[in-house]
Amino acid sequence: MPFVKIEITREGVTREQKQTLIKGVTDLLTSTLNKDPHLTHVVIQEVDLDDWGYAGEQVSVLREKGITADKK
Amino acid sequence: MPFVKIEITREGVTREQKQTLIKGVTDLLTSTLNKDPHLTHVVIQEVDLDDWGYAGEQVSVLREKGITADKK
Amino acid sequence: MPFVKIEITREGVTREQKQTLIKGVTDLLTSTLNKDPHLTHVVIQEVDLDDWGYAGEQVSVLREKGITADKK
Amino acid sequence: MPFVKIEITREGVTREQKQTLIKGVTDLLTSTLNKDPHLTHVVIQEVDLDDWGYAGEQVSVLREKGITADKK
Amino acid sequence: MPFVKIEITREGVTREQKQTLIKGVTDLLTSTLNKDPHLTHVVIQEVDLDDWGYAGEQVSVLREKGITADKK
Amino acid sequence: MPFVKIEITREGVTREQKQTLIKGVTDLLTSTLNKDPHLTHVVIQEVDLDDWGYAGEQVSVLREKGITADKK
Numbered sequence: 001m002p003f004v005k006i007e008i009t010r011e012g013v014t015r016e017q018k019q020t021l022i023k024g025v026t027d028l029l030t031s032t033l034n035k036d037p038h039l040t041h042v043v044i045q046e047v048d049l050d051d052w053g054y055a056g057e058q059v060s061v062l063r064e065k066g067i068t069a070d071k072k
Numbered sequence: 073m074p075f076v077k078i079e080i081t082r083e084g085v086t087r088e089q090k091q092t093l094i095k096g097v098t099d100l101l102t103s104t105l106n107k108d109p110h111l112t113h114v115v116i117q118e119v120d121l122d123d124w125g126y127a128g129e130q131v132s133v134l135r136e137k138g139i140t141a142d143k144k
Numbered sequence: 145m146p147f148v149k150i151e152i153t154r155e156g157v158t159r160e161q162k163q164t165l166i167k168g169v170t171d172l173l174t175s176t177l178n179k180d181p182h183l184t185h186v187v188i189q190e191v192d193l194d195d196w197g198y199a200g201e202q203v204s205v206l207r208e209k210g211i212t213a214d215k216k
Numbered sequence: 217m218p219f220v221k222i223e224i225t226r227e228g229v230t231r232e233q234k235q236t237l238i239k240g241v242t243d244l245l246t247s248t249l250n251k252d253p254h255l256t257h258v259v260i261q262e263v264d265l266d267d268w269g270y271a272g273e274q275v276s277v278l279r280e281k282g283i284t285a286d287k288k
Numbered sequence: 289m290p291f292v293k294i295e296i297t298r299e300g301v302t303r304e305q306k307q308t309l310i311k312g313v314t315d316l317l318t319s320t321l322n323k324d325p326h327l328t329h330v331v332i333q334e335v336d337l338d339d340w341g342y343a344g345e346q347v348s349v350l351r352e353k354g355i356t357a358d359k360k
Numbered sequence: 361m362p363f364v365k366i367e368i369t370r371e372g373v374t375r376e377q378k379q380t381l382i383k384g385v386t387d388l389l390t391s392t393l394n395k396d397p398h399l400t401h402v403v404i405q406e407v408d409l410d411d412w413g414y415a416g417e418q419v420s421v422l423r424e425k426g427i428t429a430d431k432k
Contacts, residue, residue, distance in 0.1 A: 001340055001347060001357050003147050003185060003295045006317075007259060013321065015122050015130070020320045022125030028312040032305050033296065036359045039342070041147060041185065042125035043079060050231050052289055053238030053258035054327070058231070059289060069289050071324045073196055073203060073213050075363050075401060079147045080177065087266050087274070089176050094269030096172040101150075104164045105157065108215045111198070113363060113401065114269035115223060124145055126183070131145060141145050143180045151403060159338050159346070166341030186341035187295060194375050197382030197402035202375070217412055217419060217429050219291050219329060222389075223363045229393065236392045244384040248377050249368065252431045255414070257291060257329065268361055270399070275361060285361050287396045303410050303418070310413030330413035331367060 002029050002040045009059055009069065010046035018044050074101050074112045081131055081141065082118035090116050146173050146184045153203055153213065154190035162188050218245050218256045225275055225285065226262035234260050290317050290328045297347055297357065298334035306332050362389050362400045369419055369429065370406035378404050 004025050022042045029035040049060035059069075076097050094114045101107040121132035131141075148169050166186045173179040193204035203213075220241050238258045245251040265276035275285075292313050310330045317323040337348035347357075364385050382402045389395040409420035419429075 001185060001297050001335075001342055003187070005293045005295075007291045007293075008317075008321070008323075009289050015132075017320050018122055019125075019130050019133075021316060022130060023128045024316040024320065025313060026125065026128035028309060028316070029294075029296075030359055032308045032312065033301065034358050035296075036357050037127040039357050040127065041145060043119055043147070044123040044125075045119075046123070047259055047261075047289075050234055051260040051262070053235075053242065053260075054289055055253040055256065056239045056242035058235050058238060060231075061235075069324050069327050070322050071318055073153050073198055073401060075151045075403070077149045077151075078173075079149075080173075080179075081145050085177065087276075090266055091269075091274050091277075092176045093172060094274060095272045096176070097169060098269065098272035100165060100168040100172070101152075102215050104161050104168065105152065106214050107152075108213050109271040111213045112271065113361060115263055115363070116267040116269075117263075118267070126145055141180050141183045142178050143174050159348075162338055163341075163346050163349075166346060167344045170341065170344035181343040184343065187335055188339040188341075189335075190339070191403055191405075194378055195404040195406070197379075197386065197404075199397040199400065200383045200386035202379050202382060204375075205379075217329060217369050217414055219331070219367045221365045221367075223365075224389075224393065224395075225361050233392050237388060240388040240392065241385060244381065244388070245366075245368075246431055248380045248384065249373065250430050251368075252429050255429050257289060259291070270361055285396050285399050286394050287390050303420075306410055307413075307418050307421075310418060311416045314413065314416035325415040328415065331407055332411040332413075333407075334411070 002033075002035055004040070004042045005045060006042065007045045007047055009052050010048050013046065074105075074107055076112070076114045077117060078114065079117045079119055081124050082120050085118065146177075146179055148184070148186045149189060150186065151189045151191055153196050154192050157190065218249075218251055220245075220256070220258045222258065222260045223263055224260065225268050226264050229262065290321075290323055292328070292330045293333060294330065295333045295335055297340050298336050301334065362393075362395055364400070364402045365405060366402065367405045367407055369412050370408050373406065
């Protein structure tokens with residue numbers, strides 16, 4: 001009975017990327033814990049950049065400063 | 073001090089249905105646990121069909137295939 | 145595809161009361177939105193009294209003062 | 217490693233007020249628990265008035281009756 | 289800035305399995321969305337069987353009846 | 361109607377520190393948004409170190425390596 005919530009900033013995530021996340025998390029729960037996929041729900045919640053704060057600053061401000069969340 | 077979050081897919085839930093859910097959950101907490109309704113908050117969160125995954129698939133895809141969440 | 149989280153203070157809720165909450169919420173989702181119970185998950189999360197704050201005070205302190213969450 | 221979620225009704229909260237909340241919560245976690253702000257995330261989630269229930273009523277209905285959440 | 293919450297029933301998940309879930313989800317977010325792992329937090333929340341309801345029944349009751357969440 | 365959830369690692373947070381967090385967040389919501397404290401709930405959720413992952417590693421492992429979340 002897994003329920004997974006993925007919260008990410010709203011920055012152009014595509015439908016295909018969402019499907020990849022959903023499939024990936026569901027498969028991970030099956031391969032690691034042998035969970036039946038029919039009992040696994042995954043919810044993606046996109047958060048506006050004004051609504052996510054990191055290190056005391058809105059992400060919208062960080063992005064204006066050129067600071068991204070990209071892997072280097 | 074109950075707080076209840078109801079997450080459902082966004083599929084045309086009406087204002088009246090939301091009120092029914094809020095009233096029903098609040099009453100259930102009062103009748104079962106004797107909770108003061110003035111300390112009970114209920115939040116309904118609708119999730120877009122692309123953002124909810126079930127059995128490894130986006131619900132939007134499941135709906136395109138004619139698979140619903142309706143009680144048979 | 146509903147997922148419901150009920151957060152309540154940990155104050156002696158019994159197994160039977162939990163079952164009543166689970167059954168009640170599941171039935172409410174079926175009667176209001178026609179949701180298949182096999183797609184409905186309900187999670188109850190009990191919170192220690194030191195960990196729940198109301199009106200700026202820990203509930204453990206409120207209880208010591210004789211303030212309850214009971215319906216009058 | 218703190219993660220903080222602030223759920224509030226959607227009633228005209230400004231970008232500046234959101235920034236005040238984010239900064240305030242982050243500073244509070246640093247001053248109280250000595251947490252590194254670079255490990256602190258704060259998410260604000262605004263909830264439509266039809267989707268928040270209090271005392272068994274939708275907040276949209278309470279507002280129509282002139283009942284606010286303002287401090288007196 | 290991803291934050292992921294994995295809610296599962298408390299049924300003997302080992303420390304190694306938790307590490308596999310954390311590593312797997314973090315890698316998935318990097319490979320799919322190019323997210324910096326240093327901005328990715330994953331929280332696993334185990335839920336007692338009396339506190340998780342499925343199809344209107346406590347999972348503890350379902351397990352007593354021999355119904356598992358295992359993939360067939 | 362604010363509801364705030366603070367998720368932190370379980371690392372010896374005292375009852376007094378929790379009260380400071382609850383009071384601080386409640387006051388912040390009053391001073392910033394003029395919210396009535398009697399409509400503000402704050403929940404603190406402590407997470408075991410094996411259950412919180414950061415940068416793909418369990419925090420329990422990070423702590424064994426001497427990596428803390430302390431502000432430098």
